[in-house]
Amino acid sequence: MARRTMSLLPQWTSRVFSVELDGALHYFAIQEKHRGGEVPGVFRKVRNRDRCYSLLVCSGDRIRRAKFYGELRDKLQRHLSPGCDLSPMSSFLPNVKDSLIKGYFLKDSSESSSPTERLLRELTQHDPVLVCSYLRGEDGQLWTQHLWPPAESQLVEMSKDYYVVPSEAPEYHPSVLNIINSDVFYSLDDAYEVIKKCGDIIPEAKSVLELLPSRAEARSKPDHPVIVIEGLDATGKTTLTESLRDTLGAVLLRSPPQCLSPWRARFDQEPPLIRRAFYALGNYITAEQIGQQGMKTPVIVDRFWHSTAAYAIATAVSGPLSNLPTEGSEVYRWPSDLLQPSLVVLLTLDPEERKRRLRNRGLDETKEEQELDHNQLFRLRVEEAYRRISGPACITVDASPPADQVLQQVLLLIRGKCHL
Numbered sequence: 345m346a347r348r349t350m351s352l353l354p355q356w357t358s359r360v361f362s363v364e365l366d367g368a369l370h371y372f373a374i375q376e377k378h379r380g381g382e383v384p385g386v387f388r389k390v391r392n393r394d395r396c397y398s399l400l401v402c403s404g405d406r407i408r409r410a411k412f413y414g415e416l417r418d419k420l421q422r423h424l425s426p427g428c429d430l431s432p433m434s435s436f437l438p439n440v441k442d443s444l445i446k447g448y449f450l451k452d453s454s455e456s457s458s459p460t461e462r463l464l465r466e467l468t469q470h471d472p473v474l475v476c477s478y479l480r481g482e483d484g485q486l487w488t489q490h491l492w493p494p495a496e497s498q499l500v501e502m503s504k505d506y507y508v509v510p511s512e513a514p515e516y517h518p519s520v521l522n523i524i525n526s527d528v529f530y531s532l533d534d535a536y537e538v539i540k541k542c543g544d545i546i547p548e549a550k551s552v553l554e555l556l557p558s559r560a561e562a563r564s565k566p567d568h569p570v571i572v573i574e575g576l577d578a579t580g581k582t583t584l585t586e587s588l589r590d591t592l593g594a595v596l597l598r599s600p601p602q603c604l605s606p607w608r609a610r611f612d613q614e615p616p617l618i619r620r621a622f623y624a625l626g627n628y629i630t631a632e633q634i635g636q637q638g639m640k641t642p643v644i645v646d647r648f649w650h651s652t653a654a655y656a657i658a659t660a661v662s663g664p665l666s667n668l669p670t671e672g673s674e675v676y677r678w679p680s681d682l683l684q685p686s687l688v689v690l691l692t693l694d695p696e697e698r699k700r701r702l703r704n705r706g707l708d709e710t711k712e713e714q715e716l717d718h719n720q721l722f723r724l725r726v727e728e729a730y731r732r733i734s735g736p737a738c739i740t741v742d743a744s745p746p747a748d749q750v751l752q753q754v755l756l757l758i759r760g761k762c763h764l
């Protein structure tokens with residue numbers, strides 16, 4: 345297994361490697377001849393007796409790779425000795441879409457190399473993982489990368505030793521290369537394909553697919569306005585959508601729709617590829633319901649595609665806002681086969697007030713809600729991604745005034761935009 349894995353890592357020497365350490369990305373590349381240059385940031389603080397490895401998950405179909413990436417972290421965290429540090433790592437071809445391969449960088453500062461080597465040996469024998477080790481040259485300045493354990497002769501290119509050199513930050517954050525169809529889905533077919541392929545490993549996938557509208561049924565535009573309310577948790581979506589329903593005599597729907605509730609917790613445990621495809625399908629089921637109800641009354645929707653895409657993009661990309669795909673990127677485009685609402689309102693709230701509302705509400709927080717609470721950058725990325733999505737773009741409304749004032753503000757917008 346391990347030997348086949350190695351032959352599947354394309355354009356080995358053109359790849360850039362990135363390691364996330366203390367919230368920052370460090371880049372390095374490999375080259376056959378040493379032409380001078382500095383030690384890459386990630387190796388600067390490595391002490392003489394530390395041992396470093398990269399583990400890249402690079403074979404099998406994408407469902408298997410996505411599942412194994414999470415399992416590998418759990419396995420390493422369970423079995424590595426104290427003194428081992430694990431950091432997210434990836435390898436990619438700069439500016440080449442879909443070239444990202446994910447893995448981990450391992451620094452072993454424990455007393456003995458044996459436990460880690462035993463674990464790595466077992467991984468290379470049974471799992472789709474490619475392991476390299478890094479060695480410091482005698483002068484303490486040069487680092488070289490070696491296939492670990494030493495490769496078989498037919499893989500000549502990868503089994504050579506390479507010098508490790510710093511590399512400049514690429515134009516795009518590495519995760520941006522793989523967002524389309526791995527984190528965000530732009531058609532029913534693409535999301536469907538992922539959930540269908542999961543059928544063998546997640547029996548619930550079949551029940552989800554049975555709820556999908558028939559693709560043959562192309563619906564015409566609803567006669568009545570469709571208003572989507574978006575925003576982070578506790579910004580007041582439930583409060584506002586219920587008031588809008590009552591004031592406008594509208595129907596209130598949500599995404600994911602009620603019929604997916606039995607499976608939501610199950611898919612929330614899955615890696616992003618599967619979890620995001622599940623939420624994407626939820627939007628198409630809600631769209632079908634909107635299509636039916638929108639022929640009779642106005643429809644209010646609590647979260648829709650903006651939420652699916654914004655959270656997915658903000659999770660895939662780490663760090664500051666500048667790491668997000670730039671405004672106007674195709675990543676922010678609306679799926680061409682998904683019903684377009686008449687108006688999308690984004691509720692925004694000062695972080696302290698949002699926290700206060702969360703505390704007062706007193707419900708348990710989900711993992712993502714905790715992340716929003718603790719990680720200010722994540723929160724900023726989600727809000728910025730919301731704002732960058734186009735076709736339709738959202739209109740921001742300050743949700744800090746009392747609930748009845750927020751309602752009046754949104755009613756004004758609806759009357760202006762939807763002639764209600």
Ligand SMILES: Nc1ncnc2c1ncn2[C@@H]1O[C@H](COP(=O)(O)OP(=O)(O)OP(=O)(O)O)[C@@H](O)[C@H]1O
Binds near residue numbers: 744
């Ligand atoms: N304008 C407002 N002013 C003060 N408190 C509000 C306002 N709107 C909502 N709240 C309160 O804030 C809390 C969160 O509101 P709500 O449940 O409507 O948010 P939400 O966006 O639907 O949250 P979630 O996405 O987590 O379900 C509730 O306790 C609610 O009563």
Ligand SMILES: Nc1ccn([C@@H]2O[C@H](COP(=O)(O)O)[C@@H](O)[C@H]2O)c(=O)n1
Binds near residue numbers: 577599600648655710
């Ligand atoms: N259309 C949607 C709706 C939700 N999500 C994901 O669920 C989380 C928020 O859901 P709440 O029930 O807490 O409002 C959010 O973190 C999204 O990841 C989605 O993807 N698409």
